[in-house]
Amino acid sequence: MSTGPSPLFVPLHPSPRLVAQMTGLSLEQSELEVSQQHNLKRMLRRIRASRQRAAPTSSPRGLRHLGTSIRKHMPSLTLPSAIIGDGKAGDRPAEDDSADWLDEGKGSNEDDGLLLRKMDIIMDISDAPSSDVLRERVADLFNRVFEPKPKIQAAHVDIRRLSGAMTNCVFMVAINPAPTVPSSSHHLSHVHKWTSSLRGKAGKPTSSHLLPTKYLLRVYGTGVDEFLSREKELYWLSQLTSLGFGPRMYGIFGNGRLEEFLESTTLTKDDIRDPSTSKHIARRMCELHSLVSYYRPYAGSTHQGRPADAATMFAHVDTSGHPELWTNVDSWMKLVQKKWPRILQVCRGNAQCVEILDNWTKVEQAVAKLRRLVDGSSSPVVFAHDDLQYGNILRLTSTGELVVVDFEYAGYNHRGFDIANHFCEWMADYHHEFRPHLLNEDMYPVKQQREGFLRTYVKAKAFLDANMKADAGVVESDEGRVVLREITLSDERIAEEIERLEKEVEVFIPASHFHWGVWGLLQACSSEIDFDYVGYATQRLAIFLRQIKSM
Numbered sequence: 001m002s003t004g005p006s007p008l009f010v011p012l013h014p015s016p017r018l019v020a021q022m023t024g025l026s027l028e029q030s031e032l033e034v035s036q037q038h039n040l041k042r043m044l045r046r047i048r049a050s051r052q053r054a055a056p057t058s059s060p061r062g063l064r065h066l067g068t069s070i071r072k073h074m075p076s077l078t079l080p081s082a083i084i085g086d087g088k089a090g091d092r093p094a095e096d097d098s099a100d101w102l103d104e105g106k107g108s109n110e111d112d113g114l115l116l117r118k119m120d121i122i123m124d125i126s127d128a129p130s131s132d133v134l135r136e137r138v139a140d141l142f143n144r145v146f147e148p149k150p151k152i153q154a155a156h157v158d159i160r161r162l163s164g165a166m167t168n169c170v171f172m173v174a175i176n177p178a179p180t181v182p183s184s185s186h187h188l189s190h191v192h193k194w195t196s197s198l199r200g201k202a203g204k205p206t207s208s209h210l211l212p213t214k215y216l217l218r219v220y221g222t223g224v225d226e227f228l229s230r231e232k233e234l235y236w237l238s239q240l241t242s243l244g245f246g247p248r249m250y251g252i253f254g255n256g257r258l259e260e261f262l263e264s265t266t267l268t269k270d271d272i273r274d275p276s277t278s279k280h281i282a283r284r285m286c287e288l289h290s291l292v293s294y295y296r297p298y299a300g301s302t303h304q305g306r307p308a309d310a311a312t313m314f315a316h317v318d319t320s321g322h323p324e325l326w327t328n329v330d331s332w333m334k335l336v337q338k339k340w341p342r343i344l345q346v347c348r349g350n351a352q353c354v355e356i357l358d359n360w361t362k363v364e365q366a367v368a369k370l371r372r373l374v375d376g377s378s379s380p381v382v383f384a385h386d387d388l389q390y391g392n393i394l395r396l397t398s399t400g401e402l403v404v405v406d407f408e409y410a411g412y413n414h415r416g417f418d419i420a421n422h423f424c425e426w427m428a429d430y431h432h433e434f435r436p437h438l439l440n441e442d443m444y445p446v447k448q449q450r451e452g453f454l455r456t457y458v459k460a461k462a463f464l465d466a467n468m469k470a471d472a473g474v475v476e477s478d479e480g481r482v483v484l485r486e487i488t489l490s491d492e493r494i495a496e497e498i499e500r501l502e503k504e505v506e507v508f509i510p511a512s513h514f515h516w517g518v519w520g521l522l523q524a525c526s527s528e529i530d531f532d533y534v535g536y537a538t539q540r541l542a543i544f545l546r547q548i549k550s551m
Contacts, residue, residue, distance in 0.1 A: 119144060122254040123219050125169060134159060138173055138217065145251035145258055146211060148179035159217075171217040172261060178213040214261040216247065226335060226526070233408050235317040236383075239295060245288070246405055262403060264394035269429050272390045273445075275452055280402050281393065282456035285422065288404065289382035289415055290464040297321025297381070297412055321381055324413040325374070325511060329367070332518045339525050346524045346534060353538040356545075363541065366548045370511055373551060377507045379416035386413055389425035419457070419501070420508035421515075423450065437536040441543070450505075451498055458497040462487050510547040517541035 123141055125134070135154040142152050158174040220230065234252055241248050247260040271277050297320055318327070336343065347353040356363065385392070386409040394403045426449075427439035445453070466487050520537025527533060 119251060119253045123217075123256050125219055131159075138171075141217075141253070141258070142173075142175065142179065142215075146179055146181055148211070149182050152179055162216075168256075169219040171219070173215045173217050174213055175211075175215070176213060179211045181211065212260070214263075215250070216259045216261045217256065218259070219256040226522070228408060229317070232317045232411060236407050236410050240291075240407065243291070246403060246407065262394055262405075263397040264403065265397065267390040267393045267395060267402075269390055269426075269431075269443075271395075272393070272426060273449070275449075277402075278449065278453050279456040281388070281422070282453045283460045284393075284402055284404050285385070285388060285418060286457050286460040286464065288385055289418070290461070291383040292381065292412070295319075295383060319412075321412045323381055323417075324384065324386055324409065324411040325417050325508075325515060326371075327411075328409070328515060329518065332522060333364075333367075335522055336518060339522065342525045343521055347521075347538075350534050350538055352542060353534055356538065356541050363545065366545055367514065369548055369551075370514065373507045373548075374414065374511065377414070377416060377504055379414040379504050379508070381412050382415045382418070383410070384413035384415065384418035385410050386418060386421060388418065388422040389428060389430075391430060414508065416501075416504040416508040417511055417515075419454075420505045421512040423453075423505070424509065424512045435535075437532040438539055439543075450502065454498045454501045455494060458494055458501070459489065462489055507551070510544045510551070513540045513544035513547065517544055 121141070121144065123137065125137075129137065132154065135157040138159055139152045139154045139157050142148070142157075146152075152175055156175055156177065158176065160172045162170045162172055234249075234257070237246065237249055240246050247262055249257060249259045251258045267277070272281065344354075344357060347357060385404060385407065387406065388404065392404060392406040394405055395401070396403060423445050424439070426445050427441055427443045429440065430436045432438075517537050517540030520533045520540060523531075524533035524537060
């Protein structure tokens with residue numbers, strides 16, 4: 001193994017060929033390295049611009065509360081100060097021209113004008129409406145959300161059911177001709193202004209009044225709200241949208257939401273095994289995890305310190321930083337007890353499931369052991385997606401960029417859980433002809449595949465740790481120029497960090513199985529989706545019990 005430094009990010013837009021020469025990567029791999037360097041810069045620029053806008057008006061317990069070190073909530077890699085530096089002379093930062101940070105010429109302030117509309121209405125599809133009736137209902141919904149002039153008629157609506165969602169009905173809606181809004185519209189006066197680079201758009205609409213033609217309509221499944229906080233999901237979506245993560249939201253209603261349609265393809269079970277794609281996913285995950293330094297937990301309060309609009313609309317969202325793993329497990333275990341007779345009824349055809357239920361005390365004892373193991377893992381709390389399966393990752397058609405969607409279970413959680421859960425999803429094939437509900441344990445990533453993912457995560461995190469300041473008052477730009485630190489890590493240091501992450505992740509593999517095993521039991525009681533939730537839950541719980549016993 002070489003002992004020399006491993007270049008992470010090379011300044012000043014080098015050619016992919018130069019990166020290939022410096023890193024020993026193939027030309028194809030080096031093109032991805034350069035592309036991802038630019039994406040990380042864009043993310044940092046959005047966060048810094050957002051801090052600059054918020055800092056002057058934030059209360060002492062508002063965004064300025066971010067001044068506490070990032071290390072408190074997302075401990076840095078164990079890197080010596082000589083590598084990371086402290087911002088003083090001698091750290092040799094690399095400078096980039098401001099154009100490198102702009103999203104195809106768009107100023108950062110242009111992404112802020114959209115006001116999310118929350119409406120107390122229901123999109124009813126429980127009666128399996130005909131296509132004509134469905135178009136009428138969708139037209140009415142769009143008229144309420146956008147208040148277009150003229151109103152959208154049912155004849156203007158084309159709607160198509162999309163596959164892949166396990167808990168929602170998801171539709172692609174096309175409006176032809178595209179709806180328009182008056183320039184005086186309070187709700188959508190800036191709807192035409194959004195980021196083009198990450199989402200791969202050719203440019204802005206030709207008229208400031210013209211809205212997109214395609215949208216994604218999500219109608220939530222029945223019974224899901226019992227064990228899923230839609231308010232929390234919408235809160236995080238509203239925050240992430242402002243930084244360019246995921247699709248833009250246009251409106252939310254009683255049982256669903258309307259959001260931006262991204263021209264893309266959904267990843268498959270084979271895609272996530274591709275080494276380049278796996279590295280790409282590792283970067284996306286690391287970016288999300290790093291957001292904990294910006295959206296810090298507010299201990300002791302569910303809303304104190306948030307901007308007034310967020311505190312009003314999402315007053316009951318817990319932002320204390322309590323890990324979602326235990327929030328979900330504690331809540332779902334109570335629901336299991338509440339629904340015990342129904343669970344026994346739906347599981348009676350599966351002998352292994354009945355056996356697990358008959359010995360539920362053993363499950364509870366295993367959970368107690370899991371808590372002790374997790375508490376001893378010291379896995380930091382980050383902002384986690386918590387459901388990063390292949391169906392929740394889109395590849396944009398025009399750029400090849402990966403976009404993470406479906407933040408139903410996202411929130412503060414242990415870093416190890418998010419990584420372990422993704423690795424567990426390598427075993428899934430939700431489109432299998434005969435057994436879409438079963439995992440293939442032989443498909444869990446082998447050591448080399450895990451190390452490839454974790455190596456990229458380590459490198460991306462080192463870059464973000466060194467360049468993402470937690471102090472909201474710090475403006476890291478000067479006359480249009482942004483300073484970035486050039487980071488190098490030795491191969492030994494990277495290997496040490498990979499080994500440490502491997503041990504951290506190991507504890508959370510059974511945690512993932514238990515989390516989704518209990519989820520499957522509850523889904524079996526209420527979901528109308530054609531999926532063997534009993535078989536799914538049984539396998540996950542059986543693996544959990546087997547693994548926790550050996551730990």
